[in-house]
Amino acid sequence: xxxxxxxxxxxxxxxxxxxxxxxxxxxxxxxxxxxxxxxxxxxxxxxxxxxxxxxxxxxxxxxxxxxxxxxxxxxxxxxxxxxxxxxxxxxxxxxxxxxxxxxxxxxxxxxxxxxxxxxxxxxxxxxxxxxxxxxxxxxxxxxxxxxxxxxxxxxxxxxxxxxxxxxxxxxxxxxxxxxxxxxxxxxxxxxxxxxxxxxxxxxxxxxxxxxxxxxxxxxxxxxxxxxxxxxxxxxxxxxxxxxxxxxxxxxxxxxxx
Amino acid sequence: xxxxxxxxxxxxxxxxxxxxxxxxxxxxxxxxxxxxxxxxxxxxxxxxxxxxxxxxxxxxxxxxxxxxxxxxxxxxxxxxxxxxxxxxxxxxxxxxxxxxxxxxxxxxxxxxxxxxxxxxxxxxxxxxxxxxxxxxxxxxxxxxxxxxxxxxxxxxxxxxxxxxxxxxxxxxxxxxxxxxxxxxxxxxxxxxxxxxxxxxxxxxxxxxxxxxxxxxxxxxxxxxxxxxxxxxxxxxxxxxxxxxxxxxxxxxxxxxxxxxxxxxxxxxxxxxxxxxxxxxxxxxxxxxxxxxxxxxxxxxxxxxxxxxxxxxxxxxxxxxxxxxxxxxxxxxxxxxxxxxxxxxxxxxxxxxxxxxxxxxxxxxxxxxxxxxxxxxxxxxxxxxxxxxxxxxxxxxxxxxxxxx
Amino acid sequence: xxxxxxxxxxxxxxxxxxxxxxxxxxxxxxxxxxxxxxxxxxxxxxxxxxxxxxxxxxxxxxxxxxxxxxxxxxxxxxxxxxxxxxxxxxxxxxxxxxxxxxxxxxxxxxxxxxxxxxxxxxxxxxxxxxxxxxxxxxxxxxxxxxxxxxxxxxxxxxxxxxxxxxxxxxxxxxxxxxxxxxxxxxxxxxxxxxxxxxxxxxxxxxxxxxxxxxxxxxxxxxxxxxxxxxxxxxxxxxxxxxxxxxxxxxxxxxxxxxxxxxxxxxxxxxxxxxxxxxxxxxxxxxxxxxxxxxxxxxxxxxxxxxxx
Numbered sequence: 001x002x003x004x005x006x007x008x009x010x011x012x013x014x015x016x017x018x019x020x021x022x023x024x025x026x027x028x029x030x031x032x033x034x035x036x037x038x039x040x041x042x043x044x045x046x047x048x049x050x051x052x053x054x055x056x057x058x059x060x061x062x063x064x065x066x067x068x069x070x071x072x073x074x075x076x077x078x079x080x081x082x083x084x085x086x087x088x089x090x091x092x093x094x095x096x097x098x099x100x101x102x103x104x105x106x107x108x109x110x111x112x113x114x115x116x117x118x119x120x121x122x123x124x125x126x127x128x129x130x131x132x133x134x135x136x137x138x139x140x141x142x143x144x145x146x147x148x149x150x151x152x153x154x155x156x157x158x159x160x161x162x163x164x165x166x167x168x169x170x171x172x173x174x175x176x177x178x179x180x181x182x183x184x185x186x187x188x189x190x191x192x193x194x195x196x197x198x199x200x201x202x203x204x205x206x207x208x209x210x211x212x213x214x215x216x217x218x219x220x221x222x223x224x225x226x227x228x229x230x231x232x233x234x235x236x237x238x239x240x241x242x243x244x245x246x247x248x249x250x251x252x253x254x255x256x257x
Numbered sequence: 258x259x260x261x262x263x264x265x266x267x268x269x270x271x272x273x274x275x276x277x278x279x280x281x282x283x284x285x286x287x288x289x290x291x292x293x294x295x296x297x298x299x300x301x302x303x304x305x306x307x308x309x310x311x312x313x314x315x316x317x318x319x320x321x322x323x324x325x326x327x328x329x330x331x332x333x334x335x336x337x338x339x340x341x342x343x344x345x346x347x348x349x350x351x352x353x354x355x356x357x358x359x360x361x362x363x364x365x366x367x368x369x370x371x372x373x374x375x376x377x378x379x380x381x382x383x384x385x386x387x388x389x390x391x392x393x394x395x396x397x398x399x400x401x402x403x404x405x406x407x408x409x410x411x412x413x414x415x416x417x418x419x420x421x422x423x424x425x426x427x428x429x430x431x432x433x434x435x436x437x438x439x440x441x442x443x444x445x446x447x448x449x450x451x452x453x454x455x456x457x458x459x460x461x462x463x464x465x466x467x468x469x470x471x472x473x474x475x476x477x478x479x480x481x482x483x484x485x486x487x488x489x490x491x492x493x494x495x496x497x498x499x500x501x502x503x504x505x506x507x508x509x510x511x512x513x514x515x516x517x518x519x520x521x522x523x524x525x526x527x528x529x530x531x532x533x534x535x536x537x538x539x540x541x542x543x544x545x546x547x548x549x550x551x552x553x554x555x556x557x558x559x560x561x562x563x564x565x566x567x568x569x570x571x572x573x574x575x576x577x578x579x580x581x582x583x584x585x586x587x588x589x590x591x592x593x594x595x596x597x598x599x600x601x602x603x604x605x606x607x608x609x610x611x612x613x614x615x616x617x618x619x620x621x622x623x624x625x626x627x628x629x630x631x632x633x634x635x636x637x638x639x640x641x642x643x644x645x646x647x648x649x650x651x652x653x654x655x656x657x658x659x660x661x
Numbered sequence: 662x663x664x665x666x667x668x669x670x671x672x673x674x675x676x677x678x679x680x681x682x683x684x685x686x687x688x689x690x691x692x693x694x695x696x697x698x699x700x701x702x703x704x705x706x707x708x709x710x711x712x713x714x715x716x717x718x719x720x721x722x723x724x725x726x727x728x729x730x731x732x733x734x735x736x737x738x739x740x741x742x743x744x745x746x747x748x749x750x751x752x753x754x755x756x757x758x759x760x761x762x763x764x765x766x767x768x769x770x771x772x773x774x775x776x777x778x779x780x781x782x783x784x785x786x787x788x789x790x791x792x793x794x795x796x797x798x799x800x801x802x803x804x805x806x807x808x809x810x811x812x813x814x815x816x817x818x819x820x821x822x823x824x825x826x827x828x829x830x831x832x833x834x835x836x837x838x839x840x841x842x843x844x845x846x847x848x849x850x851x852x853x854x855x856x857x858x859x860x861x862x863x864x865x866x867x868x869x870x871x872x873x874x875x876x877x878x879x880x881x882x883x884x885x886x887x888x889x890x891x892x893x894x895x896x897x898x899x900x901x902x903x904x905x906x907x908x909x910x911x912x913x914x915x916x917x918x919x920x921x922x923x924x925x926x927x928x929x930x931x932x933x934x935x936x937x938x939x940x941x942x943x944x945x946x947x948x949x950x951x952x953x954x955x956x957x958x959x960x961x962x963x964x965x966x967x968x969x
Binding site for chain 3: 299382402444449
């Protein structure tokens with residue numbers, strides 16, 4: 001929406017995953033119960049990161065944001081390596097191996113919860129964007145930055161809020177992801193490209209789009225995996241990505257930029 | 258910002274860099290210590306394995322020094338010169354240059370095959386003996402490089418052993434298994450292993466139902482497991498790294514897929530104490546043909562005990578393969594009575610060392626590969642890893658097929 | 662003219678380096694720095710001079726690398742002969758991506774992302790096709806000798822990469838001073854105005870991406886000849902794409918010397934931090950990343966911006 005391409009997205013997810021892990025390990029907090037801790041914590045971290053690092057580095061150019069977030073990603077990944085070592089950590093919860101039968105399919109419970117969680121988060125974001133002042137301010141800044149400034153919107157604050165919300169979503173994602181996955185310092189790298197793809201597919205600026213984009217990517221990945229093999233099947237995601245960029249750059253739901 | 262110490266280190270590095278520009282070909286390490294380059298990927302995506310590899314090498318160096326060092330050189334101690342390949346071949350090669358100028362007599366490393374290819378080549382240009390600790394790709398020892406020595410088996414040996422042993426296992430149980438399915442990771446080790454397996458298994462009467470290649474990393478194994486479920490093979494053969502292996506086996510358990518055996522070849526987590534500890538349900542029953550120490554050798558158990566006592570460390574193949582490689586090197590230096598590179602290479606070529614804790618018998622290098630090297634077959638039984646084949650090293654009988 | 666003299670002086674100075682030091686460490690650093698500079702120069706053509714930022718330059722690099730590897734390993738070509746083939750293929754891939762992207766009007770972040778996607782597509786293809794050796798990768802036979810584009814000692818490699826970099830410098834100089842270069846920079850500065858002035862925007866951009874692709878492919882050939890091994894991640898992975906863009910942005914976009922300056926600073930930084938706290942892996946990279954962030958925060962126009 002605000003055209004901040006954040007290369008540190010994966011690294012931030014990794015940090016969030018460690019947060020959930022340690023909350024579980026040290027405080028015995030169930031990952032889902034960690035939501036009220038992780039989401040605000042990541043929001044604050046995101047806001048601060050934007051305000052004190054990204055904003056100061058952008059100098060008005062998109063490519064600088066890319067570079068500085070890249071630097072932040074390197075720092076985060078290696079701080080994690082130094083502090084927490086490189087071993088893969090996992091958590092065991094009572095429901096890790098539980099499955100729910102839906103028709104002929106057996107779906108893992110953590111995945112169902114994640115699905116529901118993602119939908120709820122998307123709905124909340126949508127409501128926020130439409131119904132709150134902040135939401136209106138974000139949309140204003142996206143459409144016309146100078147104009148927004150002229151009507152008295154603190155643009156820097158709005159950008160920082162958006163960044164914070166973005167990272168807060170990662171905090172939520174981490175809570176939903178850890179039961180079915182694992183964490184180590186490099187874990188973020190596998191998610192960065194997919195995240196970009198989904199955003200572009202859904203349409204930069206549309207949460208419903210991102211949600212649907214996510215679903216579409218998941219389906220494409222699975223079908224691609226079935227017909228082309230798991231390794232070659234990954235290509236489907238990127239081919240769709242390219243096709244969308246070429247033929248419908250506003251994505252499924254985005255407005256023409 | 259930086260502490261005094263770090264600032265000094267920074268200056269020392271820059272000065273050393275400048276100084277090394279003036280040195281002609283690097284001073285040789287003489288006097289009281291023999292410098293050994295310990296080169297592994299301790300940062301980047303291979304950091305975990307790199308760290309364990311480094312641990313194994315350092316432990317060996319400490320132990321050798323504690324036992325009196327290199328006696329034929331008057332008790333000279335081994336000095337570890339640590340280097341980080343940052344999980345990239347080009348960095349590994351650059352580090353070899355540095356190690357060369359620091360006057361190392363030999364290099365041990367560099368864990369990953371792609372990195373080993375670059376480092377052995379860089380070392381060859383300076384005639385530095387390079388012991389390959391793990392790097393299973395057979396290309397490493399097929400380039401005619403005189404300085405390259407691999408103590409452990411490559412993936413062809415491992416695969417051949419795996420195939421023979423599978424046949425033996427199946428025959429002695431009355432041939433309950435006819436179909437197999439191979440799940441492998443997409444890079445050098447997984448693809449190479451899968452290629453060999455899919456060629457050899459049909460010749461022995463096994464039907465390969467499917468070969469599934471997956472990416473590194475793979476975020477989710479549900480689809481693959483569903484395909485396994487649909488194909489219903491008697492034996493599932495995974496060849497991948499720790500994270501994917503763990504996720505795959507856990508997902509199989511979750512979806513209730515229970516083949517007659519999970520038979521991994523160089524399985525990433527199969528014979529891993531860490532995996533057994535963290536996921537005992539999913540781990541039990543898994544068979545693995547992999548690097549392993551000699552279970553009849555008390556010294557191996559003593560070393561395991563020491564490593565287990567260390568916070569956050571596990572006695573993995575990275576540790577003992579590096580430990581053994583350093584010991585092999587020390588023996589060669591001992592017999593060469595010299596710390597000169599060419600003398601060590603000559604001594605390694607003729608090595609018949611059998612003082613190791615590995616199930617290899619006497620060492621014998623042919624074109625840089627130790628012909629005595631071999632993997633063992635292990636099975637996780639009752640939350641512990643036990644060697645089940647061959648009989649000379651077995652601690653328990655294999656349970657095949659496995660009933661959960 | 663002064664700039665041409667500077668280029669000549671640079672070439673001579675670096676060429677003499679092997680005579681001044683036999684240190685493998687120093688020569689290797691010089692080679693890797695020049696290699697990074699070459700990647701940066703190629704990227705700079707499209708981004709610095711042309712204003713089209715690519716995040717997937719690995720797509721050209723990998724193509725050049727695989728061209729060299731496949732032609733030698735599978736078809737027995739001489740290594741030098743693979744160079745023109747690699748250049749042609751690099752340009753062809755540039756033409757392909759450029760035609761699609763520019764025809765459909767992709768700009769800014771969208772163009773950047775599409776290049777990223779293409780790099781990934783190529784990586785996945787390379788990983789799954791027997792022709793490129795799939796996941797196993799390809800090894801080029803070790804045969805030292807100038808005739809085989811392999812050298813027993815570093816001086817040979819240094820001179821070759823230096824020659825490539827000098828070509829890059831000359832191309833950059835030409836872009837600064839030629840009519841084509843003026844069109845390209847006009848497109849960069851304001852595409853719509855340039856079009857209004859009669860510049861064939863599509864053709865100009867297409868030529869730039871082809872030129873950039875060819876030069877990047879040359880770097881790929883060099884890599885294969887220096888390391889004798891390539892695999893899909895090394896060829897098409899994000900590491901190369903990142904390396905290509907770091908130098909010019911740090912050193913100064915759209916300048917002749919920016920990529921070299923940036924590559925040098927980054928490599929020296931990497932070396933200086935490499936040995937720091939070696940007992941704690943990762944600390945040195947934290948310092949590296951932090952310094953990168955600080956540089957971007959306080960040096961917006963790159964290092965050249967400091968001088969101007």
